[in-house]
Structures are given as structure tokens and as C-alpha cells.
Amino acid sequence: MIKRYRLNEIVLIVAGLSAPNMHYFSNIKRFKYVKVPAKTIILAKNGMSSTEKNIYQCETEVCIKNDIVAIIPDESIILSDYLLYFLKWYQLSNDWQHLYYATVDLPEIEVQTEIVQFLNALQLLMKNKEALITAVEGLPQHFSNISLQVENHTSDLHRGFNQAQNCYNSLLHKVFKGDFFKEIQETHFSIERLCEIK
Template identity: 50%
Template sequence: MVKQFFIEEVAKIQMGNSMMNDTSFAREGTPFITEKTLMKLIIEDDFSQVPRVDHTMDSLTMSQVPAKSILLNKINLKESSIYQCKKAVCIGQDIIAIIPNESIIVSDYLLHFLKWYQVNNNVCNVYHIMIELPPIDIQLHIAQLLNAIQYLLVNKDSLVTAIEGLPQYFNDISKQVKQHSNDIHYGFEQLQRQYIGMLHIFFNGDFLNDPFSVK
């Protein structure tokens, strides 16, 4: 059974209010996310260079949010960047966190929905967004499928680089390897289009409202 909710009914929307100075940072502690560090995480997904604050500080003062929170830098989803935390972080005043109630909505499912909604809708204030939710097991199934595609897309550069490096070991098949490399580039382009198409299939309403598709 599919039910419709506003995002704030199934997730807490928390505004960052932390303003840290240099004396607040520590070598060990909780990563502190600002708009600048959010942009770096989206590109590099590397926490090693992210500033940290002492975890003994008051968590409310630090605006701490749990792992799997979804971070935005604008309340208007249309203009925002989207990132899902892999660990607990503190958020600065220029960051908004969406913290899913995972007894109702799977964080990964919400992440893919937001990516689809951002491209396909005009009204994008996160407080006004409505989402149709199937049972948790269906959400998990959809999220796992989309995650598998996203994993390949995120890691395509390293996979292609590995293929392109093969000719140095097999000089006599360099032409074949080059052709395989070209095929892989084309395959990833097709996979990106397939991901976008699957987002539309799952979230445009037709799939979830088809009684036979969610059995």
C-alpha cells in the first residue's frame, strides 16, 4: 500500500546553527560540514581533510546529525547540492540536514527520490515536497537496485583507468584493449541514461500506483 507524506512528516529537517572558530577544531572528533566542505565531499567523498570539532562539546551547540542524514546547502532543492553522510557530522549554519525516520522511510530511497525530484519538479522547497512511500521492503529493493548502478557510475574513472592501463602488459592486444575501453565509456554513458530513466519509472507515480508492480 502506497501512502503520501510531506518530507517533514517522515524526516526531521534540521537547520545548522554552528559557527566555529579555529580554537574549536581538533585533530580527532566529529567532522564539521560547511557549504565549502560539502562541495568538496560531493566531488571527492573524502573526510580526511574535513575540519573536526572535539566530540566532548555539547552536541546541540554543534548541531550534530547522525549517519545517513542527507545534507543540502539550500532550502530550495532546485538550487541545492545533495550529499548523504556516511558518518555522524556537525553542520554549520549554511547547511540543512534531512534526518529520515528509518522506520518509515529508507535513507537511500529518500536520497534517490530527492535527486529525481530536483530535476523533474518546479516547486522544490523541502518543506513542501510530498513523497509517496511503499512498504519498507519495497523501498529497500528499489534503493538497492539504484545503489548498485550509482556505485558503478561513481567508480567508473578507476575502472576505465584500469582497463586503459592493460596495453603496457599486453603489447600484442593493445588494439583490442583500446576497443574495449571505448566500449566501456559508451557503456557508462548508457548506464547513466538508464539510471535517470529508472528514477523516473520509480518516482513519477505510475510504478508505485500500479498494484501489480509492488507485490
């Protein structure tokens, strides 16, 4: 079942500024900060309008101050990883306060988990793209008479990575625009259908 929420119904949005963990600086009184838990989504306010979005997920508890917005999800409704992908897809503007009223369609946690696992796998693949291509391109120095095969494999790798990137972009759009959920309401959810492009 899919439910539509306004973001402010399922997350806590806190404005602050990045600062070191204050327990190391307890003797300095002039800092004003907010401590946020691990898995919080962090937005750099000054980077919201740029094409390169400054969106991070903190792995540990951190302290924030003025130029940072922290979004703490209610993980009984929306997974932090799912929220992170939503925000990477969403069109952020300079005025972060519009996020309070942004709407998101959410499937059950189990479906969110499957979608996130698939997106994480694609992200990991893309992150290792250069290392894999470099390793394949370096094979001729270890073996003789394989230059042509390496050239073919490198070309295939580039095509494969382009397909993976297209699949990732298509999936983000399909999931967060709502097209995917219209389909799964009519049929049973299947992870294999995530990258089907009509």
C-alpha cells in the same frame, strides 16, 4: 502498497551550520550548533539553486550550524538512502522550506531496500568508470598485438557506462515521478523491471 506523504510527516528538518564535533570544543561558548545522527541527509543551503546539488549523507553523528539543512528520516517509513535518491532527483530551490510540503510516494520498506540496492550498484559502477576504462586502455603495454581488441573493449565499455547512466537517470525519474509504482500496483514487484524503458 504505496502511500503518499508530505516530507514533514516522515522527516525532521533542522536548519544549522557545519561545525566540528563540539565535544572537542567544549570550552568555546559562542558556537551554537545542533547535533544530528548518522544517516542524516545534509543540504548546503547556498548550493541549492546550482546545477551541482550539494546533498550528502553523513556517516557519523555531526554538528551543524546556519548554512546547512539537515533532514533526519523516520527510517520505519522512509530509508535514509531512499530519501537521498529522492532529494537528488527532486528539483530543489533556494527556499529549502518548501521541502516541508514536498510529497513523496513510498512503497513498503522491503521495496525501498531493493530499489536502493539497485541504485547503489549503479552508482558504484559509475564511480569506478574511469579506473576501469584506464585499466583496459593500459593493457597494450603488458601484452603485444592486442591494441585493436583493447580499442574495441574500450568502446564497448563507454557504451555500457552510458547505458548504465541512462538506466540510473530513467530509474530515478520513473520511481519518484510515480510511474513505476503505478505499474507495481497492478503487478508483482520485480527488480528486473526497474530499468525497463517504454
